[in-house]
Amino acid sequence: MLLNSALILLGCAVRHASASEVYNTFDGDGFPACNAVAKVYRPSTVDEMVTIVKNASAQGIPVRASGNAHMWFDTMCSDNPNTIIVKTDAVNGISDLQMDGNTGSVVVEAGVTFPQVAQWLQDRGAALGFTLVNWNITLGGAIAMGAHRSSLREDSQVSAAALAMDIINGKGELVHLEKSANNDTWLAATTSLGLLGIIARVKISVLADYxxxxxxxxxxxxxxxxxxxxxxxxxxxxxxxxxxxxxxxxxxxxxxxxxxxxxxxxxxxxxxxxxxxxxxxxxxxxxxxxxxxxxxxxxxxxxxxxxxxxxxxxxxxxxxxxxxxxxxxxxxxxxxxxxxxxxxxxxxxxxxxxxxxxxxxxxxxxxxxxxxxxxxxxxxxxxxxxxxxxxxxxxxxxxxxxxxxxxxxxxxxxxxxxxxxxxxxxxxxxxxxxxxxxxxxxxxxxxxxxxxxxxxxxxxxxxxxxxxxxxxxxxxLDQDSLRRFAAVRAQFDPDKTFRSVVGEIIGVV
The missing domain is CATH 3.40.462.10 (FAD-linked oxidases, C-terminal domain)
Structure with missing residues (x-):
């Protein structure tokens, strides 16, 4: 209750803020990912992220998720200075390793980085496949941005390892998705640009250590x-x-x-x-x-x-x-x-x-x-x-x-x-x-x-x-894919709580 009340008060302060701050890429000062944001939150649990989004959405405050700001240019947010950032790096639990011979799965939270999960798995005789990318990227962020390894023989896009995911939608609801190759919702979620909401948890496929x-x-x-x-x-x-x-x-x-x-x-x-x-x-x-x-x-x-x-x-x-x-x-x-x-x-x-x-x-x-x-x-x-x-x-x-x-x-x-x-x-x-x-x-x-x-x-x-x-x-870009993505996005976020310059440019917001 106290957390909820505090967040509501913070949300009101954000809404009426006259000042704003730059949110930088991993390159730091002088390299903005968002030119002006009102507040940066750093929650430590999925429940806290849900509450932040729910309260922001109720007040019409734009929200963007960010892991470690693995960006190069100012395209992560929209240009609305009331935007708040939900920084996910402290939401980094790893659990439920299941192995069946040489393959298996594990559940990771939004802010887990590749080194964190790699070490955790290695300590337990398992390893990531070939969809891993840069050491400073979170898995949730990698799936949202369509990050990829380099391979023509093995699955190389990080999203290819996802078996299921929980997304916090624009209303602050936790939506569970299971992998379904022919389902429009899954095809949108596997490179969502963060426009469906915050990827809170992901079940990913893993291999025996090698x-x-x-x-x-x-x-x-x-x-x-x-x-x-x-x-x-x-x-x-x-x-x-x-x-x-x-x-x-x-x-x-x-x-x-x-x-x-x-x-x-x-x-x-x-x-x-x-x-x-x-x-x-x-x-x-x-x-x-x-x-x-x-x-x-x-x-x-x-x-x-x-x-x-x-x-x-x-x-x-x-x-x-x-x-x-x-x-x-x-x-x-x-x-x-x-x-x-x-x-x-x-x-x-x-x-x-x-x-x-x-x-x-x-x-x-x-x-x-x-x-x-x-x-x-x-x-x-x-x-x-x-x-x-x-x-x-x-x-x-x-x-x-x-x-x-x-x-x-x-x-x-x-x-x-x-x-x-x-x-x-x-x-x-x-x-x-x-x-x-x-x-x-x-x-x-x-x-x-x-x-x-x-x-x-x-x-x-x-x-x-x-x-x-x-x-x-x-x-x-394939215009039919853009239209179908936009239709899924509208279901997840009808009030356009999650938006970005990229989404606006390509016409899906």
């Missing part, structure tokens, strides 16, 4: 741009490319399964940086704000560093220096931070990114078009290359049916064959910390996005693109 090997080979650019990506990557349980345009090379990273008793304790982190590395990288990348030559030097340096494994051995915490490496599934596929190191964004190594999905058969053609744009920038005297410490990430996705999924075979009026899966072109670029913070040849990035959206049937990643790019890409 290890994996990781290997990396270097390819000439032409081997990928003129090759058969499906043939190259489909044999592996998970695989991806890192593109280094400055040297016209690709790193091809591949993974396979080993028994849990295999020798090896490798642990990786894409984002783990020492203070010395952070300072050097920041100086190198800032030097490229007004210099093409400096950008190419930085890119060549990072290419050389990434040719060796970005893995440590977990017992002695010593770098591994040769491929392949072996370790527990989560440690090798995702990992986290090394001891006494911080994520790169803590050193002002921030990025803007563009991520677009295209049918894998058209992947090489899209990359060839990007190469043409690189070459044109050089011919114009303003040569551009990758300006991020890990190159351009080329990921792959097995088809997964969801109204707003990147790899769904739903095509609508845009003719394209997605039946073999998708290639995700993920192009992060460094945001300078000096001057006007524009990148070298800033206009080129606008040309890149517009060209790919107009010339290919690309679909946008839901947290890695600007408002402008979402607006341009709407024409490539």
């Amino acid at each position: 290890k994996v090997w990781a290997n990396q080979t270097t390819l000439d650019e032409e081997d990928v741009l003129n090759g058969d990506m499906f043939a190259q990557m489909s044999p592996y349980v998970t695989a991806n490319y890192w593109w280094w345009p400055s040297v016209k090379k690709f790193h091809m990273r591949t993974y396979g399964v080993l028994p849990v008793n295999a020798s090896g304790n490798a642990f990786q982190s894409t984002f783990s940086v020492t203070p010395v590395e952070g300072a050097l990288a920041l100086a190198l990348l800032n030097g490229g704000q007004n210099s093409s030559t400096a950008n190419f030097f930085s890119a060549d340096t990072f290419y050389a560093l990434w040719s060796a494994p970005n893995f440590h051995e977990t017992v002695l915490n010593l770098p591994l220096i040769s491929w392949p490496v072996v370790g527990h599934a989560y440690d090798v596929l995702i990992g986290g931070l090394y001891p006494n190191e911080l994520p790169e964004w803590d050193y002002d190594l921030h990025g803007h990114t563009l991520e677009l999905a295209v049918p894998i058969q058209q992947g090489p053609a899209l990359l060839r078009r990007v190469r043409e744009l690189f070459d044109q920038s050089a011919a114009d005297g303003q040569a551009v290359t990758s300006t991020y410490r890990s190159g351009i990430n080329i990921k792959l996705g097995k088809p997964f049916d969801s109204f707003l999924g990147q790899t769904t075979e739903r095509v609508g009026n845009v003719t394209a064959d997605w039946s073999k899966g998708a290639m995700m072109f993920d192009f992060p670029s460094f945001v300078p910390t000096t001057g006007d913070r524009h990148r070298f040849n800033e206009a080129w990035y606008t040309t890149l996005a517009t060209t790919l959206i107009n010339e290919f049937p690309v679909r946008p990643h839901w947290t890695k693109n600007t408002r402008t790019i979402f607006g341009q890409a709407v024409k490539n």
Whole structure:
């Protein structure tokens, strides 16, 4: 009763607030996910989240859920400054592990991160499958945003592991859903963008514990741009490319399964940086704000560093220096931070990114078009290359049916064959910390996005693109899927308590 009364009073204060605050992405100050919100709540139970939503809905206050703000741009909320955030990271219970031989299930709450559940499972002889993604993302957030691993052989979208979920709808009611591949409600819930409500609990499929090997080979650019990506990557349980345009090379990273008793304790982190590395990288990348030559030097340096494994051995915490490496599934596929190191964004190594999905058969053609744009920038005297410490990430996705999924075979009026899966072109670029913070040849990035959206049937990643790019890409989305998603959303949230800029742009709110 006291909690309910307090929340009502807080809700009234929110409604009449004259001040608001910025809610940032994981990058921190200067990188807003929401430009103005009235209040950020951090509940610790599902019941508290239910109460917050119920009271906000009764007063017409917009609500958005957020795990760890795994966003790049200001698209998470609507532009209503009365919006409140329900931060879910403290609602992180794990329970009810059920195993039947090599497969099973577990129930996780909204704010559980991949490292939390991975360690909990490993302690009990189980492991996540191949749908895991970045170490700092919550599982509820990953399902809502359509997050994915990179694989053409195994299920790669996080939602594919969901067997059931509880969603707090726009009225503050807890709605239980069971997996049903042909049901519109399930097809909407598995990439909901948070527009159906807050994903409070998820029952996910798990496997008996296992290890994996990781290997990396270097390819000439032409081997990928003129090759058969499906043939190259489909044999592996998970695989991806890192593109280094400055040297016209690709790193091809591949993974396979080993028994849990295999020798090896490798642990990786894409984002783990020492203070010395952070300072050097920041100086190198800032030097490229007004210099093409400096950008190419930085890119060549990072290419050389990434040719060796970005893995440590977990017992002695010593770098591994040769491929392949072996370790527990989560440690090798995702990992986290090394001891006494911080994520790169803590050193002002921030990025803007563009991520677009295209049918894998058209992947090489899209990359060839990007190469043409690189070459044109050089011919114009303003040569551009990758300006991020890990190159351009080329990921792959097995088809997964969801109204707003990147790899769904739903095509609508845009003719394209997605039946073999998708290639995700993920192009992060460094945001300078000096001057006007524009990148070298800033206009080129606008040309890149517009060209790919107009010339290919690309679909946008839901947290890695600007408002402008979402607006341009709407024409490539299946309009029937949007209509059917909007119909489910209207049932869950008729008063539009949950809304976002993305939902407004694509017309489902």
